[in-house]
Amino acid sequence: MRGGSEVMTRMRQSALVSRLEQYLPLTTDERDALDWAERRELRFSAGQLLMEQDRPNEMLYIVQQGWTHSARRLVTGSRQILSFHYAGDLVGTSSIAWSLATNTVTAVSDVIVSELSKPQLGRIFKAQPRLAGALYAIAAAEYVAIGDRLTSIGRMGAEERLALLLLDIIARLRVTAGGVVDSFDLPLTQQDIGDAVGLTKVHVSRTLGDMERRGLIERNGRRIRLKAEREMIALTGFIDRYGVIETNWVPAPEF
Amino acid sequence: MRGGSEVMTRMRQSALVSRLEQYLPLTTDERDALDWAERRELRFSAGQLLMEQDRPNEMLYIVQQGWTHSARRLVTGSRQILSFHYAGDLVGTSSIAWSLATNTVTAVSDVIVSELSKPQLGRIFKAQPRLAGALYAIAAAEYVAIGDRLTSIGRMGAEERLALLLLDIIARLRVTAGGVVDSFDLPLTQQDIGDAVGLTKVHVSRTLGDMERRGLIERNGRRIRLKAEREMIALTGFIDRYGVIETNWVPAPEF
DNA sequence: CGCCTGTTTGAGAAGACTCAAAACGGGTGG
DNA sequence: CCACCCGTTTTGAGTCTTCTCAAACAGGCG
Known part of the structure; x- marks a missing residue:
């Protein structure tokens, strides 16, 4: 191992x-x-x-x-x-x-x-x-x-935590992937997901099921598609912070 | 404000x-x-x-x-x-x-x-x-x-979260205070405490009350004394990381 | 084909939450 | 010095979310 x-x-x-x-x-x-x-x-x-x-x-x-x-x-x-x-x-x-x-x-x-x-x-x-x-x-x-994760675990319910996790992952993947995608492979078990957002695997299964039934997401094996990203963002207040990171406070090198 | x-x-x-x-x-x-x-x-x-x-x-x-x-x-x-x-x-x-x-x-x-x-x-x-x-x-x-906080909120119950918060605060205070103290002033409301550990103020009140009755802590206004620090550490698996911070990987300045 | 791991579903229990009211305490003004 | 007031803490009762335990189900791999 x-x-x-x-x-x-x-x-x-x-x-x-x-x-x-x-x-x-x-x-x-x-x-x-x-x-x-x-x-x-x-x-x-x-x-x-x-x-x-x-x-x-x-x-x-x-x-x-x-x-x-x-x-x-x-x-x-x-x-x-x-x-x-x-x-x-x-x-x-x-x-x-x-x-x-x-x-x-x-x-x-x-x-x-x-x-x-x-x-x-x-x-x-x-x-x-x-x-x-x-x-x-x-x-x-x-x-x-x-x-952000701490805030979601400390102050949000199961569905919001999961939505936030998915939004976060896809936002980060887009940084390196380039281009807007709405689906991705999630190589995590539900146990892993639960360990990330502070839920049991059983409750993760139930909640993901609910989200799928409500039409927020769609699942195909390990592949997850965010069908209603806008709605999920509204639900959770997600902010994508990966776009910009300012470093201009560091002095430029002299030549 | x-x-x-x-x-x-x-x-x-x-x-x-x-x-x-x-x-x-x-x-x-x-x-x-x-x-x-x-x-x-x-x-x-x-x-x-x-x-x-x-x-x-x-x-x-x-x-x-x-x-x-x-x-x-x-x-x-x-x-x-x-x-x-x-x-x-x-x-x-x-x-x-x-x-x-x-x-x-x-x-x-x-x-x-x-x-x-x-x-x-x-x-x-x-x-x-x-x-x-x-x-x-x-x-x-x-x-x-x-x-550490994320772990406690994601995976522990109310009493452990509170115990961990108190242990963490006192450990950090000892860094600057010097000397071993077992009590300190906590200028936080129970609402604040709840906001830190992901509980409602009502549940904070109840749980702190339980901890006091069990003899883990003692309260006097804002002052808190950890009566059974050893026990609290065992309960939570708290690790005091404030003692050492290694910086020897940074090259020493030349003279 | 069967096995193993992971997922889904069910039922009941536990923990934490909400709402509400009462008790406490420190600070202010009379 | 006392009475009052406001913010905070405590307590109670009932509800909801999440957990636990257990069993059935699905899917990929040897």
């Missing part, structure tokens, strides 16, 4: 570079620094662990392809999924302040990631302050995203 | 400097950079807003004294408190990636804060990479903290 495999060298464009270039134009130096850091790639297949709670961990990962999630396990045996990570996301930052990982990171689908040690990140912080700022802004955005 | 007052010049030691020095010894340059940034101080009295959701915001605040919280308001009118901020915390980072604030920041007690513009933070990132790294690590720690 544990451990990735197949170190290889990347040929494709780095996912983090593409992501950051949506927010600010990078200099050659900056791009090179990232490209260099993202050189080494690992594959994990769906279900494998990239990182395990309470285990020593010195690595960060940049998702190049596929999904991962990070979760916390409780003493009672239950689990809370904290966030999902997609292409261009930096994974494991929550463990950067401690030598033991604070949560377990699992591949949701087959994934390709590149590995980055903490000191490597430190070197980027030192040499490329603008990247440091951009990463700080992305971290802030992730904080806001988990705050 | 809105707007702080009384710009003045600080004489006391900057709270952020003291906090960071618990994690790494600062150079004179680093200390000066922060001292300079924290020069200007503002006072807010309990209940005043430092920042309001969906309003333009270019400022960050460093708490010097007292408490604040940040919260999100829903379309339905209800509210979710996301986090509390104490002396040495950087507030408003969640709004750093957008020009509109993502949440409302309110003074819980009377507070003294210093104001810092986003570009000022950018300049620190550029000139003091090690501070940037430390701030990144602190942001990561806050992410973990909100993850």
